[in-house]
Structure formats: C-alpha cells, structure tokens
Amino acid sequence: MSDEIRALTARLADEPTSLAFLELGEALRRRGQYDAAAKVARGGLSRYPGLADAHDLVARILSDQGDLAGAFDAWADAIRLDPMRSSALKGLAFLYFRAGEVPAALEHLARAAEADPDDVTIPAAIARIEQEVRETSAPPPPQEPAPVPASPADAPAASSPQSQTVSASTAPATPPSSPTVDSPFADFSDGERGLLLADANGLRLGGTLTAPGGGEAGDRVAAELGGVVREAGRASRLLGLGSWHSIAIETPAAFLVLVPPSGDTVLLASREPSMPMARLGLLAERAARVARRWLERGR
C-alpha cells in the first residue's frame, strides 16, 4: 500500500463522512485496484448521491472495468447534476466515439470545450477525431467494431491501459448512421414514426422519436432506456414477478410502451392517448418481432 493510499484511508477512517473518498477512489483507480476503488466510490456515492464528482468517479472506475453501459449511466448522472461538467462530457464523448457515433462525440466535446476553454486536450481531441474521419474514406461494415482510437478526449477513463483493451463485445453497438438507412422498421407497415430501438448501453439502434415541440428526441430517450431496463429487471425479479414483459406509461400527451425484443435491447412505441393502451401494446409487440428479425439478420 502506497503512502498516499495509506494516508487517505486513515483520513477516511477518521472522517467517514468527508469527501476523502474521492481522492482515495481515484488513487486506487490509478493504481489499477478497481474493485477497491469501486467499493470506496460506491460508499461515498451512497452518502452523497447528489454529488456530481462521486458519479464521475464511479464512471471512470466502471469504464476501466469495461462496464461501458454502467459508465455511460454514471456520466449521464454526473451531467444531470452538473450540466457543464467537462470531465463527464469528455467521458461520454469517448464512449460515443467508441460506439462509432462521431457526431455525438464531437457534440459532447464541443460542450466540454465550452465548459472548460482552458483545457487544451479538448481541441486536440476534436482535431484527432476529425482527422480520423477524413482518413476513413469508407465506413466500416456494421458487423465490425469501430476502430479503437487513442483517447479522443483525454478522459480519465480513457487514459488507462485497460480502457484501451475493452473487447469489442463489451463496446456499445454501432447504430445506423441515419434512421432511414437499414432501419429495423423499414418493412413495418406503420413506418418507424414513434418507434425507437435502443441497446442496453443506451444507444439508439434505429427508429425515430419526435418531441411534442418538434425535434428529434430519440438519442436522449435511448440514453435513459438502459437504466429503465435495469430497474425494471431488478423490480420484477426482487418482487417475485419473474422476468418483465412490458412497461406501459401514460402521460397527458402520449402513451408509451416498452418491450424487450431481446435480452440486450429495448423497443419503445409511442402514440397519442387517442390510441387505447392495449392496442399500443399489440403494436409494440409486433414492432418488437420485426426488430428481433432485424437484429438476428445483423448478427
């Protein structure tokens, strides 16, 4: 045990409610002691659930452990608490880049640059991504993983060797570049309006979702769906209800139904409340079957 970790451990033992867990968790992470780092970070997070730093630390550790979906959720939580947190924006940019979502990666880096104009690593990362895009004349086939780049944002999570060796199987899937290209709902008689297919990492695989005020909300909603799936699985399992089949959500302006076409994807169907909920459920199940066939073809 290094002197630094020994001192921080002693400090945290003396003052369990202090913020020393942030330094200790980070020190353990940097030494590659991920399990210990995660334990410290989770303990701190339970005491300070509203602290963006704590979510950011958890995200870095999860990313190093290869849990990219968990890291995504934790960075998203950090940004919810602190929308201009540049380290979390860089972390999300790194995950988007790894998933082949270059526009989303660049958008998050641009926000990070706005939040922290003195961080010279951000414009460098933007330039590196843009150069890589220029050099890639043709996009890789969808079934191949996106190339693993050098850290695009110097995100803490991307700086460790382990984060560079995450296997392609754990990396988020690369979604289609446009909802109309190779859409899972291309053959669906109702079209893809109000249908959204997302993977367990919160990335949109296909479909479109328009917010009531206009504008595409698909990516934002997909980012939340990974967490919904986890909570739904936990609730139904721990309450002895078995595996979950669907979630119906009524809001004043829209009805939504979530169904899992496969173990690692979720489909959302949305319609105006004039459509009876049970009928929307049937539509969602039909769309899920179509999505399942599309996923099987892709695999």
Next chain:
Amino acid sequence: MTPETMVLDRVTRVPGVRGALLASAGDGLVVAEQLMDGVDGRAAAALAGALVGRLLRTTGAAGLESPLFVHLRAEEGSLLAAPAPGDLVLVAVLGPDANIGLARLEMLDAAGRLG
C-alpha cells in the same frame, strides 16, 4: 380510518391485488401499506420508486410531462404505480390473474383524491 387507509382499502379490494402501499417518491419510505403475506412493502416502495424515477427522466428526455400511471407487466404478475400529489406514489403488486383495468381505475381515482 385515515384517508390513506381508505385509499389502500379500495385498491386492495380489487381481485388479484396482493397489496398496495403509499410511499414517498423521493426517498421510497412507506407512508401506509396493506399487504398480503410475502410482499415486502419496503422493497416494493424502493423498487417502484426507482423505476418511476427512471421513467420520469425518460419522459422528460422525450419532452413529455411526468407519467400519470405506470404498469410493469411480468410473467408472474404486475407492478402498478400512480404518482400522487405531495411527492407520493401509490404502488400495487398484482398477481397474474388480477383485474388490471379495475386496479388502474381505482389507483388513478385514489391518486387524484389524495391531492
């Protein structure tokens, strides 16, 4: 009989309802409960609260208002949740043969009367 107990009484009278409870949405603490044996009220409150919290974020991301009613259907039953005024959430656990339509109506009515 308190207003909360009356509300829970109506919900639990619906055939197939194993239990109902009223919890604080923020911290998942149980305010009142009427549960059959084998249903853990604290777990149901915490789990339903976490799920509703996630769904609040999802509808927010979609530019929609907060959910009025949530129905999680599983192979062995259902979990229903109806956010109520005062940062409360009315939760019911149902068996597989329950009358979900009637339970939904009772819960929406009850959530409205709690305001």
